[in-house]
Amino acid sequence: MTALRVTVWNEFRHEKKDAEVAKVYPQGIHEAIAKHLRTQGFSVRTASLDEPEHGLSEKVLAETDVLIWWGHMAHDEVKDEIVERVWKRINEDGMGLICLHSAHMSKIFRKLMGTGCMLRWREIGEKERVWMIEPGHPIAEGLPPYFEIPHTEMYGEHFEIPTPDDLVFINWYAGGEVFRGGCCWRRGNGKVFYFSPGHETLPIYHQPEVQRVITNAVRWAAPAAGPKIATGHFPEPLEKLG
Amino acid sequence: MTALRVTVWNEFRHEKKDAEVAKVYPQGIHEAIAKHLRTQGFSVRTASLDEPEHGLSEKVLAETDVLIWWGHMAHDEVKDEIVERVWKRINEDGMGLICLHSAHMSKIFRKLMGTGCMLRWREIGEKERVWMIEPGHPIAEGLPPYFEIPHTEMYGEHFEIPTPDDLVFINWYAGGEVFRGGCCWRRGNGKVFYFSPGHETLPIYHQPEVQRVITNAVRWAAPAAGPKIATGHFPEPLEKLG
Amino acid sequence: MTALRVTVWNEFRHEKKDAEVAKVYPQGIHEAIAKHLRTQGFSVRTASLDEPEHGLSEKVLAETDVLIWWGHMAHDEVKDEIVERVWKRINEDGMGLICLHSAHMSKIFRKLMGTGCMLRWREIGEKERVWMIEPGHPIAEGLPPYFEIPHTEMYGEHFEIPTPDDLVFINWYAGGEVFRGGCCWRRGNGKVFYFSPGHETLPIYHQPEVQRVITNAVRWAAPAAGPKIATGHFPEPLEKLG
Amino acid sequence: MTALRVTVWNEFRHEKKDAEVAKVYPQGIHEAIAKHLRTQGFSVRTASLDEPEHGLSEKVLAETDVLIWWGHMAHDEVKDEIVERVWKRINEDGMGLICLHSAHMSKIFRKLMGTGCMLRWREIGEKERVWMIEPGHPIAEGLPPYFEIPHTEMYGEHFEIPTPDDLVFINWYAGGEVFRGGCCWRRGNGKVFYFSPGHETLPIYHQPEVQRVITNAVRWAAPAAGPKIATGHFPEPLEKLG
Numbered sequence: 001m002t003a004l005r006v007t008v009w010n011e012f013r014h015e016k017k018d019a020e021v022a023k024v025y026p027q028g029i030h031e032a033i034a035k036h037l038r039t040q041g042f043s044v045r046t047a048s049l050d051e052p053e054h055g056l057s058e059k060v061l062a063e064t065d066v067l068i069w070w071g072h073m074a075h076d077e078v079k080d081e082i083v084e085r086v087w088k089r090i091n092e093d094g095m096g097l098i099c100l101h102s103a104h105m106s107k108i109f110r111k112l113m114g115t116g117c118m119l120r121w122r123e124i125g126e127k128e129r130v131w132m133i134e135p136g137h138p139i140a141e142g143l144p145p146y147f148e149i150p151h152t153e154m155y156g157e158h159f160e161i162p163t164p165d166d167l168v169f170i171n172w173y174a175g176g177e178v179f180r181g182g183c184c185w186r187r188g189n190g191k192v193f194y195f196s197p198g199h200e201t202l203p204i205y206h207q208p209e210v211q212r213v214i215t216n217a218v219r220w221a222a223p224a225a226g227p228k229i230a231t232g233h234f235p236e237p238l239e240k241l242g
Numbered sequence: 243m244t245a246l247r248v249t250v251w252n253e254f255r256h257e258k259k260d261a262e263v264a265k266v267y268p269q270g271i272h273e274a275i276a277k278h279l280r281t282q283g284f285s286v287r288t289a290s291l292d293e294p295e296h297g298l299s300e301k302v303l304a305e306t307d308v309l310i311w312w313g314h315m316a317h318d319e320v321k322d323e324i325v326e327r328v329w330k331r332i333n334e335d336g337m338g339l340i341c342l343h344s345a346h347m348s349k350i351f352r353k354l355m356g357t358g359c360m361l362r363w364r365e366i367g368e369k370e371r372v373w374m375i376e377p378g379h380p381i382a383e384g385l386p387p388y389f390e391i392p393h394t395e396m397y398g399e400h401f402e403i404p405t406p407d408d409l410v411f412i413n414w415y416a417g418g419e420v421f422r423g424g425c426c427w428r429r430g431n432g433k434v435f436y437f438s439p440g441h442e443t444l445p446i447y448h449q450p451e452v453q454r455v456i457t458n459a460v461r462w463a464a465p466a467a468g469p470k471i472a473t474g475h476f477p478e479p480l481e482k483l484g
Numbered sequence: 485m486t487a488l489r490v491t492v493w494n495e496f497r498h499e500k501k502d503a504e505v506a507k508v509y510p511q512g513i514h515e516a517i518a519k520h521l522r523t524q525g526f527s528v529r530t531a532s533l534d535e536p537e538h539g540l541s542e543k544v545l546a547e548t549d550v551l552i553w554w555g556h557m558a559h560d561e562v563k564d565e566i567v568e569r570v571w572k573r574i575n576e577d578g579m580g581l582i583c584l585h586s587a588h589m590s591k592i593f594r595k596l597m598g599t600g601c602m603l604r605w606r607e608i609g610e611k612e613r614v615w616m617i618e619p620g621h622p623i624a625e626g627l628p629p630y631f632e633i634p635h636t637e638m639y640g641e642h643f644e645i646p647t648p649d650d651l652v653f654i655n656w657y658a659g660g661e662v663f664r665g666g667c668c669w670r671r672g673n674g675k676v677f678y679f680s681p682g683h684e685t686l687p688i689y690h691q692p693e694v695q696r697v698i699t700n701a702v703r704w705a706a707p708a709a710g711p712k713i714a715t716g717h718f719p720e721p722l723e724k725l726g
Numbered sequence: 727m728t729a730l731r732v733t734v735w736n737e738f739r740h741e742k743k744d745a746e747v748a749k750v751y752p753q754g755i756h757e758a759i760a761k762h763l764r765t766q767g768f769s770v771r772t773a774s775l776d777e778p779e780h781g782l783s784e785k786v787l788a789e790t791d792v793l794i795w796w797g798h799m800a801h802d803e804v805k806d807e808i809v810e811r812v813w814k815r816i817n818e819d820g821m822g823l824i825c826l827h828s829a830h831m832s833k834i835f836r837k838l839m840g841t842g843c844m845l846r847w848r849e850i851g852e853k854e855r856v857w858m859i860e861p862g863h864p865i866a867e868g869l870p871p872y873f874e875i876p877h878t879e880m881y882g883e884h885f886e887i888p889t890p891d892d893l894v895f896i897n898w899y900a901g902g903e904v905f906r907g908g909c910c911w912r913r914g915n916g917k918v919f920y921f922s923p924g925h926e927t928l929p930i931y932h933q934p935e936v937q938r939v940i941t942n943a944v945r946w947a948a949p950a951a952g953p954k955i956a957t958g959h960f961p962e963p964l965e966k967l968g
Contacts, residue, residue: 091358091402094862114404115430116333118473126483129964131641131662132953136820136915140952143641151440154479157615157654158471158629160333162356165405165892170641170654170662174965175479178615178654178662183798188357188402189862217359227858229400231360237396237417238855239900240726241368336620371722373883373904374711378578378673382710387884399857399896400871408649412883412896412904416723420857420896420904431620468624469616480613481658482968575842575886598840598888599818599914602957610967638963642955644817644914646840647891659963672841672886713846713884721880721901724850 004222007064008034009055011078012048013186014200015204017108021200029070029198029205033100036211042218050072054082061089065098066221068214069103072200076107083107090187092229096221098214101198104159109194112187116160119179121153126174128152130197130209135138139168139182139193145160147209155196156180169213171196182213184220192223245408247287250276251297253313253320254290256442263442271312271440273449274358275342284460285288291316296324303331308338308463309418310456311345314442318349325349333430334471338463340456343440346401351436354429358402361421363395372423372439372451381410381424381435381458389451397421409456415437420447424455426462427457431471433463488706489525491548492518495541495555495562496532498684502634506685509513513689517584517681520613520695526702532559538566545573550580550705552698553587560591567591576674576713580705582698585682588643593678597645603663605639610658612636614681614693615663623652623666623677623700629691639663639680653697655680666697668704673713675705729769730948733790734760735781737797737804738774742851742924743764746924755796755924755931759826764936765957774841775800780808786805792799792822792947794827794940798926802833809833818955822947824940830885835920838913839887845905846882852900854878856907856935865894865908865919865942872935873935881905881922895939897922910946915945 006138014021025032030046037044043056045064047055049071061067067086071078086108088094099109128149131142156177162185169182181196195213198204205211252272256263259400259481268273272288287306289297290331291313303309309328313320316469329339341351352359370391374382378383398419404427438454447453494514498505500630509516514530521528529548531539531603533555551570557564570592574577583593594601612633616624640661646669653666665680679697689695736756740747751758756772763770771790773781777796787793793812798805812834815821825835836843854875858866862944882903886912895908907922921939924930 010937013834038894046515048475059689062480068679073419100442104586112356114354116471116473120473120476122476122479124477124479124483129660133641133664133956134647135642135952136912136917138950138952141950143953145953145956156476157779158473158619160471160473162404163407163428163618165653167647170664172656172660172662173479174481174483176481176613178613178656180617186405186860186862191862214645224862224864224867226861226863227871229358230871231358231362231400231402234362234364234398235366237364237366237368239416241366241416242726368729371904375906376889377708377710377713377884378668378670378675378708380708383708385711387711387714393897399859400861405860405893409889409893412906414902414904418898419856420855422896424858428618428620431619448903466620466622466625467820468619468621469618469629470628472629484966484968533751596840598838600955600957604957604960606960606963608961608963608967610963640960642957644955644957646888651888655964658965658967661966662815670889713886715840715842715846715884718846718848718882719850721848721850721852721899723900723902725850726899 001098003041004218005043005058005063006037006066006218007045007047007227008067009070011074012050013074014072024201024203029200030177032205033068035212037218040123040215049077052163054078056086057083058085061085061095064095065223066098066218068098068100068145069106069108070108071102072102083111087111090190094223096190098221099185099194099219101196104194105227112192115159115162119159120156120177121154122175125151126154128197129172130169131147131172133170134166134168137168138220139165139213141216142212149197149204151202152197153199155181155219189223189226193217202223244456245283247278247305247307248284248460250286250288250308250310252290253316254292256314266445267442271442274447275310275456279457279460282457290391291319296320298328300327303327303337306337307465308340308460309351310340310342311348312342312460313348314344314440317347325353329353331434335467336431336467338432339434340459340463341436343438346414346436355403357404361401362398362419364417367393367394368396370439371414372411373414375412376408376410379408379410380462381420383458384419384454385451391439391446392448393440393444394439394445417448431468435459435463489527489547489549489704490521490552491544492552493531495558497558498556498571500511508685508687516689517552517698521699521702523693524699528557530692533561537594538562540566540570542569545569545579549707550582550702552582552584553590553592554584555590558588559589560589562620567595571595574674576709578673580674580707581676582705583678585680588678596676599646603643604661606638606659609635610627610638611695613656614653615656618650618652619656620641621650621652621705625700626696627693629716633681633691634686635686636681637683641664646668677701677705689710729767730944731789731791732763732768732770732794732944734770734794735796736772736774737800738776739800749925750927750929755926759794759940760933763944765940769861775803780804782808782812784811787811790821790925791949792824792834792944794826795832796826797832801831803966804833807882809837813837814931816916820915820949822916822949823849824920824943824947825837825920827922838918841888842886845885846903848901850881851877852880854923855898856895857898859896860892860894863894865939865948867942868938869935870958875923875930875933877928878923879925881909901903917941919947
């Protein structure tokens with residue numbers, strides 16, 4: 001079995017502008033995630049907003065089985081043509097997409113969902129507890145019935161998303177909210193996972209349970225070698241008509 | 243109970259250009275559908291592409307509970323700002339949307355789905371049989387276990403859509419295909435129904451079972467008076483934190 | 485439109501044995517629920533465990549559109565033949581079923597789900613907050629984005645249920661858990677709603693939001709007049725075979 | 727990675743009584759299926775109705791990752807305690823279950839579904855065409871957009887099942903019906919797949935596409951090593967209450 005090819009995309013702006021972010025993720029959030037994934041047997045590369053074509057050339061995408069997306073302050077700077085390219089690669093070729101935390105407002109996630117994708121939020125460092133809702137799901141492998149994140153940004157309902165095909169996690173917050181924090185959807189030939197934990201100034205991507213979820217999600221989101229989608233004009237019937 | 247307010251939108255081009263279409267739907271497909279709906283106790287208006295703002299001003303939408311959409315050859319002429327307006331009205335205010343036949347490639351349907359929305363098609367006037375898959379669904383009211391359309395345009399799988407929240411009908415075609423021909427989705431506060439039967443030169447919208455489906459779908463898609471979606475920044479926790 | 489016919493079933497044991505219960509629901513939980521429903525334009529009767537056939541004769545069921553079920557300490561005393569009768573009425577005729585609180589372990593709910601239906605629980609009177617997850621759902625009508633129950637029995641995940649067709653509410657608990665507290669499923673021609681709030685010694689069924697949910701659920705669960713399910717041997721093909 | 731352990735269960739009655747069946751499946755349907763699966767790297771055993779405990783002792787089940795079930799004329803002879811044992815192993819431990827063809831009326835399938843599970847049927851050897859509906863699904867791997875079965879028993883809608891979590895295949899029949907012929911459900915920690923093709927006197931289990939589907943389904947249905955389901959009484963809150 002050849003290694004799954006993962007590209008970790010990060011808008012990579014906070015880390016350059018904000019000392020507090022740089023302290024937690026000195027080489028960027030993408031490198032923190034990539035570093036862990038490299039220990040899991042994946043073939044991992046990174047890409048970021050300020051590279052040419054945002055680091056997502058046709059060639060890079062063609063060599064990517066699963067794309068991980070982190071963005072926050074610069075969603076609007078992502079070019080529509082690159083969004084279109086990623087969208088096609090997911091729908092037509094079955095590339096997986098994992099959207100993390102504030103990527104709920106990224107262009108690509110919103111385009112795939114068809115809804116507003118906003119949510120309720122608050123940033124006071126309260127406690128979060130992530131509950132497993134589908135214990136038999138591949139993304140729940142190796143995880144306990146729940147795990148805690150000591151300090152988090154609250155993301156609460158209502159979350160403007162279509163009903164997930166699989167709802168894997170629901171979050172509890174000390175401040176009183178709940179959130180569908182781990183959601184799966186199929187889009188065309190591809191699979192999409194949204195996972196809410198994570199933040200630019202909190203060390204959440206260093207937490208083992210969070211890393212385990214991302215690893216599991218990469219395996220789940222990998223393309224299946226099903227039939228190429230065959231649509232369009234087929235003028236001949238398959239059956240002889242009377 | 244006040245009457246549900248329905249707007250039937252039609253691109254209304256075929257009927258003006260093509261004598262064969264005009265023969266089947268002399269006042270346009272929209273009028274054929276509207277005429278039936280008026281007999282069902284709804285308050286019905288129509289709108290079409292060549293009217294100012296495509297007939298879908300803010301005022302018209304604000305007075306519409308359910309919008310029915312028929313388009314085919316001029317999907318690209320629908321202005322993006324009008325699509326955005328319809329999309330908002332669905333997601334935020336819960337207006338229902340019913341997309342008929344070739345509206346599977348309309349901008350509004352594709353934006354709501356997040357997928358390609360193409361399908362397999364053939365136009366040889368073969369027989370179609372529509373099977374009820376959810377006999378307890380509101381959209382199945384008053385219908386038999388199946389009904390037949392003597393001459394149809396074949397729309398077959400694969401249909402590039404997200405998994406429907408409810409799959410109400412599956413079509414059989416004499417030429418050998420199947421199709422998820424009656425599908426429901428929730429999007430934000432609104433509901434979307436796609437129904438495949440219909441064509442510009444076939445008298446399908448005059449068929450009682452098809453009219454019944456559209457009537458049922460209007461009732462199903464009507465807005466519910468649930469909570470306004472409350473998203474954004476809520477800096478104060480609901481609970482006192484220790 | 486004739487009034488929907490609702491039967492409120494209660495095992496009605498706690499109220500007779502326990503003074504604390506009798507104080508909150510002096511005429512039984514069923515009467516507390518029925519009393520409210522009678523103000524909503526429904527035709528309401530009640531039934532309970534110790535009546536002949538548990539008050540659920542063929543005649544009573546044939547005259548019931550929606551059955552509400554409350555049970556707790558005597559699930560095992562419900563006769564299998566009555567469970568079978570209720571199950572048939574739901575699957576074949578489309579009678580709706582609303583299971584409240586501890587009815588998650590009733591024979592009828594477990595038979596309809598096909599899973600264990602156990603959950604995590606705790607009884608210390610903590611605070612619960614019920615969040616609307618599908619604001620456009622008929623069961624969310626007239627409700628705010630969330631409502632609070634000051635003192636509740638905690639019901640938490642993992643809840644051993646099949647994935648709901650619609651997930652309407654998620655509960656938050658002060659003690660740290662979450663719960664899928666408002667869930668819809670279709671079973672055969674019928675509809676099933678589970679709603680977790682409620683308890684024998686807490687005045688939860690007197691709370692207006694809870695009453696509103698039950699009212700909405702009755703309307704949602706009412707039978708649709710779709711086709712009778714037609715299964716079995718059909719030796720003749722619908723099409724002439726070559 | 728150790729090999730997945732598969733047990734192929736067959737009621738094994740037709741083959742002993744009916745020369746026509748014995749000609750197509752001389753060693754039984756179970757051996758035909760097992761023989762193919764052994765070439766796919768699985769560890770395969772078989773079991774049948776007339777063995778002690780139907781060949782499904784606690785030990786055998788404890789050593790089974792995925793159970794394949796074929797039954798038809800003797801569903802009622804399967805003992806309830808064995809059904810209960812299989813049900814527990816699926817729900818609690820996550821064993822996968824694949825129900826083939828007439829197993830739609832087996833006790834274990836009906837118990838897991840909670841519905842009647844009947845369907846429309848006809849036995850005239852007509853043509854069937856199986857269409858892929860989820861091309862990105864693991865069970866669609868290596869398959870074309872559709873495949874044909876030259877002579878089949880028709881299984882048509884309405885099929886009395888709960889809405890599948892994933893609908894992978896829809897069948898077309900020459901005689902005019904459609905059928906949800908490949909359906910996935912999660913039940914507790916386990917996964918269930920129903921696949922309609924197959925028959926006791928037709929060589930369908932010798933067909934490569936059918937064998938491929940069963941192979942894919944075994945991999946999909948294998949248990950995930952998620953958390954043990956933790957339900958019951960947890961008297962202590964996870965959070966300190968004010």
